[in-house]
Amino acid sequence: MTRTLLKALMTSAVVAVSATGATTLSASAAECIAPANPGGGWDFTCRQIGKILFDIGAVDKPVQVTNMPGAGGGLAYNTVVSERGSDEDLIVAASSATTTRLAQNAYAGMTADQVRFVGAIGADPGVIVVAADSPYQSLGDLVEAIKADPGSVAFAGGSAVGGFDHLKPLMVLKEGGFTDITKVKYIGVDGGADAITQTVGGFTQAMTGDMSEVVSFLANGDIRVIAVLTDQRVPGFDDIPTAKEQGYDVVAVNWRGLYVPKDISDAKFEEWAGKLQQVADSDAWAQAMKDNGLAPFTRVGGDFQSYVDGLVTEINTMSKELGVLQ
Amino acid sequence: METLANLALGFSVALSPYTLMLAVIGCFIGTIIGALPGLGPSNGVAILIPISFALGLDATAALVLMTAVYYGAMYGGRISSILLNIPGDEPALMTTLDGYPMAKRGEAGNALVLSGAASFVGAFLATIGLILLAPVLARVAFLFGPAEYFALYLLAFCTLGGMASNNQAKSAISACIGLGIAMIGVDSTSGLPRMTGGNLHLYDGVDFLVAIVGLFAIAELFFFIESHGKGSSIGVVLDKVTIPWKYIRQTVPTMLRASGVGFVAGVLPGAGASLGSFLAYMTEKSIAGEKGGFGTGVPKGVAAPEAGNNAAAGGALVPMLTLGVPGSGTTAVLLALLMTLNITPGPTLFRDNPDVVWGLIASLLIANVVLLIMNVPMVKIFVKILSVPAWILLPGVTMVSTTGIFALTGSYFDLLMLVGFGVLGYFLRKLDVPTVPVILGILLGGNMEDALRRAMTLSDGDPSYLFSSPIAIGLWIAAIAGFVAPMFLRGLLKKPQAVSD
Numbered sequence: 001m002t003r004t005l006l007k008a009l010m011t012s013a014v015v016a017v018s019a020t021g022a023t024t025l026s027a028s029a030a031e032c033i034a035p036a037n038p039g040g041g042w043d044f045t046c047r048q049i050g051k052i053l054f055d056i057g058a059v060d061k062p063v064q065v066t067n068m069p070g071a072g073g074g075l076a077y078n079t080v081v082s083e084r085g086s087d088e089d090l091i092v093a094a095s096s097a098t099t100t101r102l103a104q105n106a107y108a109g110m111t112a113d114q115v116r117f118v119g120a121i122g123a124d125p126g127v128i129v130v131a132a133d134s135p136y137q138s139l140g141d142l143v144e145a146i147k148a149d150p151g152s153v154a155f156a157g158g159s160a161v162g163g164f165d166h167l168k169p170l171m172v173l174k175e176g177g178f179t180d181i182t183k184v185k186y187i188g189v190d191g192g193a194d195a196i197t198q199t200v201g202g203f204t205q206a207m208t209g210d211m212s213e214v215v216s217f218l219a220n221g222d223i224r225v226i227a228v229l230t231d232q233r234v235p236g237f238d239d240i241p242t243a244k245e246q247g248y249d250v251v252a253v254n255w256r257g258l259y260v261p262k263d264i265s266d267a268k269f270e271e272w273a274g275k276l277q278q279v280a281d282s283d284a285w286a287q288a289m290k291d292n293g294l295a296p297f298t299r300v301g302g303d304f305q306s307y308v309d310g311l312v313t314e315i316n317t318m319s320k321e322l323g324v325l326q
Numbered sequence: 327m328e329t330l331a332n333l334a335l336g337f338s339v340a341l342s343p344y345t346l347m348l349a350v351i352g353c354f355i356g357t358i359i360g361a362l363p364g365l366g367p368s369n370g371v372a373i374l375i376p377i378s379f380a381l382g383l384d385a386t387a388a389l390v391l392m393t394a395v396y397y398g399a400m401y402g403g404r405i406s407s408i409l410l411n412i413p414g415d416e417p418a419l420m421t422t423l424d425g426y427p428m429a430k431r432g433e434a435g436n437a438l439v440l441s442g443a444a445s446f447v448g449a450f451l452a453t454i455g456l457i458l459l460a461p462v463l464a465r466v467a468f469l470f471g472p473a474e475y476f477a478l479y480l481l482a483f484c485t486l487g488g489m490a491s492n493n494q495a496k497s498a499i500s501a502c503i504g505l506g507i508a509m510i511g512v513d514s515t516s517g518l519p520r521m522t523g524g525n526l527h528l529y530d531g532v533d534f535l536v537a538i539v540g541l542f543a544i545a546e547l548f549f550f551i552e553s554h555g556k557g558s559s560i561g562v563v564l565d566k567v568t569i570p571w572k573y574i575r576q577t578v579p580t581m582l583r584a585s586g587v588g589f590v591a592g593v594l595p596g597a598g599a600s601l602g603s604f605l606a607y608m609t610e611k612s613i614a615g616e617k618g619g620f621g622t623g624v625p626k627g628v629a630a631p632e633a634g635n636n637a638a639a640g641g642a643l644v645p646m647l648t649l650g651v652p653g654s655g656t657t658a659v660l661l662a663l664l665m666t667l668n669i670t671p672g673p674t675l676f677r678d679n680p681d682v683v684w685g686l687i688a689s690l691l692i693a694n695v696v697l698l699i700m701n702v703p704m705v706k707i708f709v710k711i712l713s714v715p716a717w718i719l720l721p722g723v724t725m726v727s728t729t730g731i732f733a734l735t736g737s738y739f740d741l742l743m744l745v746g747f748g749v750l751g752y753f754l755r756k757l758d759v760p761t762v763p764v765i766l767g768i769l770l771g772g773n774m775e776d777a778l779r780r781a782m783t784l785s786d787g788d789p790s791y792l793f794s795s796p797i798a799i800g801l802w803i804a805a806i807a808g809f810v811a812p813m814f815l816r817g818l819l820k821k822p823q824a825v826s827d
Binding site: 037068069070071072074075078106107108109151154160161162185186187188189190191193194196197198200201202203204215216217219220222324 | 467471472513516524525526530649671672673736737786
């Protein structure tokens with residue numbers, strides 16, 4: 001039995017080695033780094049975009065996905081900046097979390113201008129949620145309550161203090177004329193579902209997160225979404241009002257996109273931008289977005305780079321006011 | 327009646343020759359992953375997810391394979407705990423305390439069979455609990471806010487004193503080292519890095535697998551080198567395996583209680599299997615009193631943590647399926663698997679995807695029976711793997727676990743930390759300081775701190791918030807009693823003998 005096991009192990013080792021050998025030989029195949037473990041949002045970005053790129057013929061060989069978890073994406077960022085700065089076949093999954101951390105100097109001194117943001121092709125809309133039995137019926141109710149007594153409402157969200165989930169209600173409050181944002185209570189818990197549990201349980205009064213995190217609870221009737229932070233109402237959730245139509249001009253979405261190393265040629269950068277546009281226009285991507293609760297949000301090339309630059313500046317300013325950044 | 331019909335639906339989904347084969351393969355792989363230090367259930371499942379995609383398995387088949395690996399790893403962790411005194415994964419930590427002394431006494435076979443049976447009871451009862459109580463229990467998570475979680479973790483630390491050592495001060499020092507290590511990394515309340523020295527590798531904190539392998543396996547290797555291979559604690563002889571009916575009968579009440587404690591600990595999001603086995607062991611220890619001889623190799627000390635951790639593994643599925651909140655590291659990985667299969671766990675899962683839920687439950691029952699068969703009569707096969715001479719085994723285990731650690735992040739930095747923990751473990755053992763509390767500190771310290779800081783944020787720093795609910799007050803009373811009682815009882819009762827290697 002032991003011998004059989006050993007044999008099996010050796011066979012699989014040989015298979016594994018030859019498999020790695022094969023992938024190293026085809027050096028021209030593109031690689032997508034997901035800066036997290038399998039299963040998360042970044043992993044999804046790499047796997048879906050990589051698959052569609054190959055299926056629609058935008059690349060000749062299947063895109064190889066590498067998971068590089070660590071430091072909330074910082075480890076992968078560091079690798080790209082310091083070791084693979086001119087790798088033309090490398091794309092890296094990114095999202096709002098990437099820019100938030102860069103704006104808050106959470107990547108050990110590395111800055112947003114050390115890579116090039118090539119495009120986003122989908123976004124998870126930000127939402128503000130209360131429990132079904134909450135007295136707050138609209139975003140206005142919530143904002144007025146906080147203005148009257150900042151301590152009366154505590155938010156729960158899936159990111160740390162100063163993270164994107166925390167910033168969403170603060171953007172709304174600033175828009176509503178409440179500027180003393182350090183007074184707003186926020187606790188960061190382990191993910192959106194946990195934040196909802198705390199809110200339904202009555203430990204916090206509101207939850208801030210992404211649409212995809214609340215869909216299942218919404219269907220069950222546990223919660224009420226009082227605002228979605230998009231330009232227009234989200235298809236499929238037409239009865240949820242936007243913050244904009246309630247008088248708070250805030251758009252905060254968790255975009256899903258890619259960055260590439262800084263020192264690749266402009267021609268290559270535009271080529272990747274074009275390929276990403278092709279993915280965005282494909283039926284397969286439309287289906288993938290529908291399955292995962294994403295709303296359309298396409299910005300590629302130079303347009304996206306300037307969007308990211310603006311976002312980084314805005315978050316940087318707000319983080320300083322909040323005191324999470326010196 | 328409806329439950330039975332649902333269960334029939336589940337079995338019709340999960341019970342085909344093909345899925346049965348997957349269950350057997352999954353159980354076997356899982357047991358080995360669990361038994362090898364450094365490969366825990368969560369990275370075992372994580373490593374296998376890409377494989378299940380590569381094989382093109384459908385949702386049900388992938389779930390059967392993964393849950394078989396999950397339960398298998400929970401069973402397997404005990405094997406190296408008992409035979410090597412090196413926990414195969416973090417929930418098996420407590421099994422070393424009595425399992426290894428039993429094995430040293432020549433009762434390795436009994437300990438293995440007994441713990442296998444206890445694992446079965448724990449996992450079986452938890453699965454039944456999942457079937458009957460999942461929708462009800464899901465509401466329990468709504469009752470636990472930051473104050474309640476803080477009191478729960480406090481309870482765990484308060485019962486720590488005197489564990490695995492007859493010197494409480496040494497246990498406390500050891501726990502403090504663990505708590506200190508838990509502070510490393512990005513502070514989740516403020517998002518700022520602490521004690522990382524600007525090193526990106528430390529931003530995610532110290533992985534407890536690194537600590538376990540370092541403190542146990544690498545430290546063991548240092549002792550082995552020091553003694554030139556003589557007098558090593560490794561190399562337990564296992565002659566023949568019989569079923570110790572006497573022990574099983576004796577420990578039935580223990581198994582039942584431990585299953586209950588473990589299941590509840592598993593249901594609470596974030597607590598997980600380690601806390602389940604820990605609380606189960608501590609409950610049984612206090613029920614038995616100091617005369618119970620816990621820590622010296624008593625059957626109850628083996629049955630309790632194993633029933634506890636397997637029940638917690640089942641319990642952890644409750645919040646994952648009903649709320650989408652993973653109850654442990656491994657269920658977080660399983661959650662990711664479900665999401666990639668386009669199934670979103672949450673309150674509507676039972677209504678919208680009954681085939682998935684009941685297929686999963688049926689495959690848990692199947693996996694559990696397969697594992698009992700695999701782990702009781704066939705335990706010798708797994709033992710064979712571990713019972714080669716120490717001079718082959720120890721470097722072998724070290725090699726495999728080092729590879730496992732490297733696979734976590736693919737960076738050499740973890741390997742340096744691993745050696746660091748090995749050195750720490752060596753000196754702690756030389757000083758007769760128990761290493762188990764270090765790991766518990768690392769495992770639970772971060773969660774406890776988060777709970778306290780969230781509570782303080784919500785209450786504007788008012789400490790009375792921590793006692794603001796009946797659940798919190800109950801947990802505080804239990805914690806204080808657990809801390810104070812041993813001080814008064816110690817004079818009356820005989821001290822347990824320390825485990826000497």
